[in-house]
Amino acid sequence: MTTGATSGFQIDTVIVGAGVIGVAIARELALDGREVLILDREKRPGQHQSSRNSGVIHAGFYYPDDSLKAKLCHKGKLELYRFAEERRVPHRRVGKIVVATDEAQTGKLEIMHARALACGIDDVQLLSALELRRMEPELAGVAGLWSPSTGVIDASALLDAMEAEATALGAAFSMNSRLLRAEARPDGWTLFVENCGETIRLDCRLLINSAGIEAPHLASCIDGYAAERIPETYLARGNFFSCQGGAPFSHLIYPLPGPIGLGVHLTLDLDGQAKFGPDVELVDQISYDVKPDRAEGFYDAIRAFWPGLKPNTLMPAYSGIRAKIGTPGDPQDWIVETTATHGLFGLVNLFGIETPGMTCSLALARHVAEHLRAEDLL
Numbered sequence: 001m002t003t004g005a006t007s008g009f010q011i012d013t014v015i016v017g018a019g020v021i022g023v024a025i026a027r028e029l030a031l032d033g034r035e036v037l038i039l040d041r042e043k044r045p046g047q048h049q050s051s052r053n054s055g056v057i058h059a060g061f062y063y064p065d066d067s068l069k070a071k072l073c074h075k076g077k078l079e080l081y082r083f084a085e086e087r088r089v090p091h092r093r094v095g096k097i098v099v100a101t102d103e104a105q106t107g108k109l110e111i112m113h114a115r116a117l118a119c120g121i122d123d124v125q126l127l128s129a130l131e132l133r134r135m136e137p138e139l140a141g142v143a144g145l146w147s148p149s150t151g152v153i154d155a156s157a158l159l160d161a162m163e164a165e166a167t168a169l170g171a172a173f174s175m176n177s178r179l180l181r182a183e184a185r186p187d188g189w190t191l192f193v194e195n196c197g198e199t200i201r202l203d204c205r206l207l208i209n210s211a212g213i214e215a216p217h218l219a220s221c222i223d224g225y226a227a228e229r230i231p232e233t234y235l236a237r238g239n240f241f242s243c244q245g246g247a248p249f250s251h252l253i254y255p256l257p258g259p260i261g262l263g264v265h266l267t268l269d270l271d272g273q274a275k276f277g278p279d280v281e282l283v284d285q286i287s288y289d290v291k292p293d294r295a296e297g298f299y300d301a302i303r304a305f306w307p308g309l310k311p312n313t314l315m316p317a318y319s320g321i322r323a324k325i326g327t328p329g330d331p332q333d334w335i336v337e338t339t340a341t342h343g344l345f346g347l348v349n350l351f352g353i354e355t356p357g358m359t360c361s362l363a364l365a366r367h368v369a370e371h372l373r374a375e376d377l378l
């Protein structure tokens with residue numbers, strides 16, 4: 001037992017992490033009439049991955065068709081567009097081109113096209129060099145893959161809309177509240193939460209670990225959870241650079257994906273302003289400083305598809321950090337664990353929910369709820 005803990009709170013479900021995934025799950029459970037409390041150690045929701053991403057609504061054709069990422073991305077995209085339209089969250093179906101910059105890459109584009117069709121994404125289309133040039137005259141490439149339903153969304157406005165809806169449905173948020181550890185009870189969990197220098201004791205039935213890049217660490221603070229179950233993860237900072245003078249493109253432009261990330265690409269915000277990134281910088285702690293010398297690698301990567309990029313125009317913008325499961329170069333699927341997988345009553349762990357997590361947020365929340373329902377926990 002932790003000494004000096006204030007006790008006395010009892011709640012049905014506690015979700016740790018007020019990022020887009022935790023808030024989407026809170027909304028889903030609140031829609032089902034459940035009593036939900038969301039804890040986050042920060043002052044405001046969405047201070048980590050959920051506000052430090054590219055803001056892209058992905059189509060989902062990068063992932064093996066039997067993966068959770070692929071299964072949830074296609075329906076997640078449709079649901080996210082519907083949610084954004086109904087709640088007036090600013091977004092735009094701007095479309096995306098994946099570009100092959102030499103003949104050796106065209107086979108990879110064809111594989112990606114076939115994978116998209118296998119996942120039920122039937123609006124993608126291969127482009128010839130001529131078609132590429134008609135769509136984007138400044139783009140250098142020998143072939144392309146066109147995804148008209150890829151879009152961009154205001155990630156902060158999305159989180160605000162989900163938070164407002166969850167709150168209206170009765171979910172409560174406790175900010176500045178860091179879960180220190182959880183002790184198992186036969187019918188749930190006793191949580192020890194640090195809030196403004198005090199340790200508060202809280203009892204719950206269901207505990208959902210949606211702590212983003214800190215989910216593996218949090219799992220190690222859960223009583224009875226076998227340490228060997230915690231997946232190996234590594235931190236990959238993604239830096240973004242803005243471009244002085246803008247970029248002459250009207251769609252999102254992606255190279256072929258690399259072994260760890262999607263490759264330095266161009267995205268447009270809702271006002272059409274271009275930004276480049278994210279790259280992949282392996283780090284061992286959470287720090288969001290963007291080193292200006294990372295720009296060197298950006299110039300090389302961008303000039304492969306945009307030779308017209310002028311020197312000294314890239315400026316450090318911001319960064320985000322993903323916790324990727326596995327080891328660099330060996331991409332792994334997300335892990336969603338429930339009682340049926342680890343045997344501990346009422347515990348859900350979400351590990352490695354990086355890109356395209358925002359796109360999948362509503363679909364992933366439903367996936368979690370369906371598991372809980374199937375296990376008679378809802």
Ligand SMILES: Cc1cc2nc3c(=O)[nH]c(=O)nc-3n(C[C@H](O)[C@H](O)[C@H](O)COP(=O)(O)OP(=O)(O)OC[C@H]3O[C@@H](n4cnc5c(N)ncnc54)[C@H](O)[C@@H]3O)c2cc1C
Binds near residue numbers: 213
């Ligand atoms: C650089 C980058 C680019 C991306 N681009 C895209 C994109 O274009 N499209 C897309 O769909 N997805 C994208 N993603 C992925 C997407 O942003 C994430 O999948 C999503 O935001 C994950 O949300 P989350 O709620 O799991 O994590 P987070 O937003 O990181 O939230 C986790 C929360 O847990 C809290 N927390 C941690 N430990 C504790 C504790 N002990 N107690 C209390 N609270 C705790 C943290 O404070 C944090 O608020 C990108 C991610 C990154 C990093």
